[in-house]
Amino acid sequence: MSMKGGGFKKSSKASDEVPTSSLADIAFLLLIFFMVTTVFQADRDRPITWPEAEAAEKIDEKQKNILNIWMERDGSVFINDQPYQMQDVSVVVAPLYAGSDRALVISIRGDRDVPYLYMDQIQKELTEAGVVRVVFAAQLEQSMQRERR
Amino acid sequence: MAVLNNKKSKVSDEIPTSSMADIAFLLLIFFLVTTTFPKDKGLAVVLPEPGEEAQVSQKNILHLIVQPNGIVEVKRGESQQVQQMRPREIEGLWRQEVTQNPNLIAAVKTHPEAPYRFMVDVLDGLHSANAERISLQVLEN
Secondary structure, eight states: OOOTTOSOOOOOOSOSSOOOTTHHHHHHHHHHHHHHHOOOOGGGGOOOOOOEETTOEEOOSOGGGEEEEEEOTTOOEEETTEEEOGGGHHHHHHHHHHHTTTOOEEEEEEOTTSBHHHHHHHHHHHHHTTOOEEEEEOEEOOHHHHHHO | OTTGGGSOOOSOSSOOOTTHHHHHHHHHHHHHHHOOOOOOEEEEEEOOOTTOOOOOOGGGEEEEEEOTTSOEEEEETTOOOEEEEOGGGHHHHHHHHHHHOTTOEEEEEEOTTSBHHHHHHHHHHHHHTTOOOEEEEEOOO
16 A cells, blocks of 8 residues: 555556566467367277268268268277177167257268178168168269279 | 676567467467368268168169179169179269169169278269169179
8 A cells, every 4th residue: 555645655566567478378278278178089090991982072960960880891880989789780870860850860981891791781770770861981082093093 | 898898788688488478379379270170071872761662663773783893784674784884984874874764773782792992983973973863782692
């Protein structure tokens, strides 16, 4: 408390500038916070080589309405990082499909060398679960690549 | 001369930290802007409803039989004539066929041991040619 005309004119030690030295800390804190909390889709690193297609289109649906079914080369099926038996797929998918108000899109992410037999089985399972909209996930093929092939 | 050396330098001997925040925010904003989350791409198909079976006249069906080596055998309806093709020729074939018969349905029958990518190649050709009536089946003997 400084009194007006009190006689003592003690110079304040507090700086009258905004402290900018800690601003960097705040920014880095934010940077690190976002780096740590960003979660990428868990099962993104399945060992799969995509089939290629020129006509591959973006899936026109919200991310939460897309269910990925992964199929590895040996025919093993993964849904949400969980391995499933082929005959269980319809049992697993049906409640999810009903829960999504029939808006669910199934993205079948199969390895390019999966024997078609397994692909047919999974389609039959999905039909049994009542699923209508299915996408065969594929990498966009450039025309140049096609010429070389 | 010795007197002149005594003059205090005006240059600060500290590292300037005030611009550090700008650098950090610049980085933050740069990564915020340039980050694109990969959007999934693929070939969309519509599966039939359970128990739904449509009777289609044989003359409206174009059979595309995908063999394990990637060769596609094309059979038109009832005729027994088989034409062998490569998957990339399907697009042209479909465009040609559909002008002759707009009700044509593509029945893609894949051999159980054929790699999935050959079916995708055929499906890709059909999608490129804007085919809408596609049926996916497994080849039964």
